Amino acid sequence: MLVIDRLSLDYGGREVIKDLSVVLHSGQKVAILGASGAGKSTLLAHIHRQLKDTAALCAQSQGLVENLSLYHNIYMGALGRHHGLYNLANLLWPFKAPLAEVNALCRTLELEMSPSTLVSRLSGGQRQRVAIGRALYQHQPIFLGDEPVSALDPAMADRIIRHITASHATVVMVLHNRHQALTHFDRILGLKKGQLVLDADASALTLADLDAFYGDVEKDDVVKC
């Protein structure tokens, strides 16, 4: 699906991804772990640039429009599927079919408020689910998520990840939760200071392995300080 060969990326000359090579396969569910600042979002954004015609990105920044409703924010996922005039008319007078689809999606995402609720009135976890809804509504075969469930309680996060993985052939998700990574994903990549230091089948790893991975990262950071 995507071959990344000796990738280096920098911000203003500061290298944050260093000589990274990895092959991502269609049909895989891949979790990316790593300490804050390791380069996970930068790598995911690169993957999205390469796959943007077939992948929906749920970014950490969300990009929700505060003064629009939950319905309109989720509907934005479908803008590319429709003519501009249809989109404009739907903005003013929501059509029945997309409204029913978005309502169904809201039920799946456990968003129980009216679809006309303004996004500015939602909690952090509700906003995350709207952003996930918008990405799901793109109906792409690949879902890319950057900590998309970090604000949800663990049980709800499990249900939402289960829905995302069931509805997409391929998922690449940045996470901090080791349990979620082991439970829902086939393969785990670990980044440390812009380098790939872990690439293994989730079935071959344990929570203790991932604790050790984070422990090493933290120890190194302490030493560096």
Ligand SMILES: Nc1ncnc2c1ncn2[C@@H]1O[C@H](COP(=O)(O)OP(=O)(O)OP(=O)(O)O)[C@@H](O)[C@H]1O
């Ligand atoms: N727009 C930017 N301009 C300059 N530096 C940036 C920018 N975005 C990220 N960085 C830097 O690049 C490095 C990697 O950032 P990135 O967001 O990819 O890390 P991350 O692993 O996703 O972190 P987190 O878990 O905190 O989200 C960090 O040192 C960060 O400060």
